[in-house]
Amino acid sequence: MxxxxxxxxxxxxxxxxxxxxxxxxxxxxxxxxxxxxxxxxxxxxxxxxxxxxxxxxxxxxxxxxxxxxxxxxxxxxxxxxxxxxxxxxxxxxxxxxxxxxxxxxxxxxxxxxxxxxxxxxxxxxxxxxxxxxxxxxxxxxxxxxxxxxxxxxxxxxxxxxxxxxxxxxxxxxxxxxxxxxxxxxxxHKGRLAMRVTVRGRAGHSATPARGVNAVQAAARAIAWVAAEERRFSVAGPFVPGFDPPHSTCQVGRMGGGTGINIIPDLAWFEMEWRTVPGDDFFAEVERFRTFVATEIEPAMTDVDTETGFDFAVLNWIPxxxxxxxxxxxxxxxxxxxxxxxxxxxxxxxxxxxxxxxxxxxxxxxxxxxxxxxxxxxxxxxxxxxxxxxxxxxxxxxxx
Known part of the structure; x- marks a missing residue:
């Protein structure tokens, strides 16, 4: 020995x-x-x-x-x-x-x-x-x-x-x-991590209608994530033994903008889902993408068709x-x-x-x-x- x-x-x-x-x-x-x-x-x-x-x-x-x-x-x-x-x-x-x-x-x-x-x-x-x-x-x-x-x-x-x-x-x-x-x-729960990049259009903050504010568009998307977290806690599904006994999601990192008087043309955030058996994080990603495509991007592309959201899955484990x-x-x-x-x-x-x-x-x-x-x-x-x-x-x- x-x-x-x-x-x-x-x-x-x-x-x-x-x-x-x-x-x-x-x-x-x-x-x-x-x-x-x-x-x-x-x-x-x-x-x-x-x-x-x-x-x-x-x-x-x-x-x-x-x-x-x-x-x-x-x-x-x-x-x-x-x-x-x-x-x-x-x-x-x-x-x-x-x-x-x-x-x-x-x-x-x-x-x-x-x-x-x-x-x-x-x-x-x-x-x-x-x-x-x-x-x-x-x-x-x-x-x-x-x-x-x-x-x-x-x-x-x-x-x-x-x-x-x-x-x-x-x-x-x-x-x-x-x-x-x-x-x-x-x-154990499954986990998917994703980076979301928002492409806006820069401009002077005095004329906001001429630009597309990427930070504010990201904020609307983040608010949806927060609402989803509350929905999971109320609607489930619930699986005993997990803490908490339901799926979760959150935004962990974010950034964007260059100056307070400049319409930001770029913003980003990173988020994750942790899902219990019965929930599919890929399906949750698609729900998120659908919300962005129908509720946020149309107003952006009306100003500039080059603006919008990009989604990149960083990693996932079942x-x-x-x-x-x-x-x-x-x-x-x-x-x-x-x-x-x-x-x-x-x-x-x-x-x-x-x-x-x-x-x-x-x-x-x-x-x-x-x-x-x-x-x-x-x-x-x-x-x-x-x-x-x-x-x-x-x-x-x-x-």
Whole structure:
């Protein structure tokens, strides 16, 4: 069993004799913020897999600067259980950290560092379990998915799914280890993000009829979004277990205009929908476009036919909905000791794997409330519990 030396001056023992923590310390040391290459971290993981004699495939983004790993323990091929995690993280800029976010620090039973909870802790547990999984008598393979860009688009998972079609290494089931305090999550909302650009016509503010005010046109569209948010809360549909139990939409960023005495010829805003099962975010986009086309654009084009709205979908991920009585949900409940499963409003890659024909569930160590924060942390006890959880799931599904 290896040991790892952590940051000094933490107030507790500076060494932890666990392979999982040693691997986590190495993973935290790589700055894998989503806007940067992850190849150094991927190289460390593939070296580890090579030393363990585990076969794997790499798939890359268009730039070649980011890669996924699809490893298989046991005979490479279809079937079995996938353990899925991403290693990209959100930025640390502008956050308050009391220590280097890329150096693992332990204090009072907590491990601090960017990605400890979301979700390098789970990935470290998976890697640490490989020797035990190899030693088990597997009837079905154990797959390991490690992906890029989950925090911004989930395109890494999409690329991994494409590569799976080429390799034929498609698992029967998938466990996504997003932080849930090791509580099974069988459903999450779908999400679509969109950028709306408004093209107006510039002019002097003293003669507003000669121009087309892009900011005011955008404001009318944003008011519709606010009304939709209220409609969802009143009309539903309502799905118990989600918080809130209905779909939502909001505008998160906006801009436009150059001066108070100039009719603005450009405005923009970015918005999102988060939809419960039964709502379709693509249908919601079309409702929005219809409103704009019938209620806002005609008055704009009467002045200048070159004015109007442009809509660009930034990214989307489907919702997750695993039946409560599915065998995978039963096994996770049995292993975790939970009597029920939950639903969450944030999105994960599990919905993409489900759409690819792989029944999926979310269950991983750490608390989602610690993710994306300064001084992000995961409890050492959560990692220890995850170590046991992974081995027991492999035992129940693959032996």
């Amino acid at each position: 290896q040991t790892v030396t952590l940051a000094e001056g933490t107030g507790t023992s500076s060494t932890l004799p666990t392979e999982t923590v040693a691997l986590l310390a190495r993973l935290i040391g790589f700055d894998t913020t989503s806007d940067r290459s992850n190849l150094a971290a991927i190289g460390f993981i593939t070296d580890y897999l090579d030393n363990q004699g585990v076969p794997y495939r790499l798939s890359y983004d268009e730039s070649g600067e980011k890669a996924n790993i699809h490893a298989v323990i046991g005979r490479p091929g279809p079937g079995g259980l996938a353990l899925s995690g991403h290693i990209d993280t959100v930025p640390v800029d502008g956050q308050r950290w009391t220590s280097d976010p890329f150096t693992l620090r332990e204090a009072d039973g907590r491990l601090y560092g960017r990605g400890t909870a979301d979700m390098k802790g789970f990935v470290a547990s998976c890697l640490a379990a490989i020797p035990d999984i190899k030693a088990a008598e597997l009837a079905r393979p154990v797959h390991l998915f490690i992906s890029y860009d989950e925090e911004i688009s989930c395109n890494g998972a999409r690329r991994l799914i494409e590569d799976m079609a080429d390799s034929g290494w498609k698992p029967d089931l998938c466990l996504v280890g997003e932080p849930s305090l090791l509580s099974p999550i069988t459903g 919702g997750l909905s695993l039946p409560e009585d599915h065998a995978l949900a039963d096994k996770v409940r049995q292993v975790t000791g939970r009597n029920s499963a939950g639903r969450v409003s944030y999105g994960t890659e599990a919905g993409l794997f489900q759409d690819a024909g792989i029944p999926s569930i979310v269950c991983g160590p750490g608390n989602i409330n610690q993710a994306h924060q300064g001084d992000e942390w995961i409890a050492v006890s959560e990692l220890a519990a995850c170590d046991r959880f992974i081995r027991q799931m492999v035992e129940r599904v693959c032996r």
